[in-house]
Amino acid sequence: MQLLIGITPNMKDDQYNVAQIHSDIMEDLDAIPFILPYVEKEKTIDSVVTKLDGLYVTGGDDIDPTFFNEEPIEGLRYIIRKRDMFEQKLIQKMLQQNKPIFAICRGVQILNIATGGDMYQHIYGQIKKQLLQHEQCANRNHQSHFITIKEGTILYEMMQKKRMKVNSFHHQANRKVKQPMIVSATASDGIIEAIESTAHNFVVGVQWHPEFLYETDIGTRTLYxxxxxxxxxxxxSSENRRHTL
Incomplete structure (x- = not known):
């Protein structure tokens, strides 16, 4: 059974771009990676969701704060409103179909916005206490700081440990999470590092970049x-239901 996994790309100057490593990982796991353009029509997105077996939401630029009822503040960087709109609709429709979603870095933030949460536009300007360096100055596969994983979560079941090190390349972060999403991991400074749904088959988002740890970290491979x-x-399950009708 070969799966079709939708991958959301970033965009610069009207050109889509997505790191090759994402497709390589999907192919290594015997899935078909499919890069998704930002479409707008409801019926088109519905058709996309019907065909996809899973959604992989990648990292990228900042998120338009008007989507969570804020205006831009100093520290906000480049935004792609068209991507924000598309991914929110896509995520919501995938959730309605109870199809698995795995979101990374920016992906975990748009997942949270799509489910009613909000976020920090710039953690270093909005949080007054001292924070960890979340925009690491090191190789992409360097695991720079620790996170604490909550027992009883899907993430804990996969990682089988309460504490692990992750790589880190972000200046935005989730702030409030709305049910059925819950926080499943945090950094020592309180920054949310992972969220997941308690009402869906598999909806998990992580703030770090696991794609760069796939080759070296056993827990990361288990996650994918x-x-x-x-x-x-x-x-x-869907095919079995169709056969019984």
């Missing part, structure tokens, strides 16, 4: 493999 496994289970 579990995502694909949940996509397989969802597809098989």
């Amino acid at each position: 493999k579990t995502f694909i496994k949940k996509c397989e289970e969802r597809k098989r």
Whole structure:
């Protein structure tokens, strides 16, 4: 059973761009990676969701704060409103179909906005206490700071540990999370590092960049493999229902 996994790209100067590593990982897991353009029509997005077995929301630029009822503040960087609109609609429709979602870095933020949460536009300007360096100055596969994972969460079940090190490349972060999403991991300074849904098959978002740890970290490989496994289970269940009708 080969799965079709939708991958959301970033955009610069009207040109889509997405790191090759995302497609490589999906292919390594015997899934078909499919890069998704930013479409607007409701029926087009509905058709996309119907065809996808899972959604992989990648990192990228900042998110337009008007989507969570704020105006831009100093420290906000480049935004792509068209991407924000598309991904929110796509995520919401995937949730309605209970299809698996795995979101990373910027992806975990737009996942939270799509489910009613909000975020910091610039953590170093909005949080007064001393923070960790979340925009690390090191190789992309360097695990720069620790996170604490909450027991009983999907993330904990996959990682099988309460504390782990992650790489870190962000200046925005989630602030408030709305049910059915919950916080499943935090950094020592309180920054939210992972969220997940308590009402869906598999909806997990992480603030770090696991794609750069895939080759070296066993827990990261388990995270990706579990995502694909949940996509397989969802597809098989859907096919079985059709056969019984």
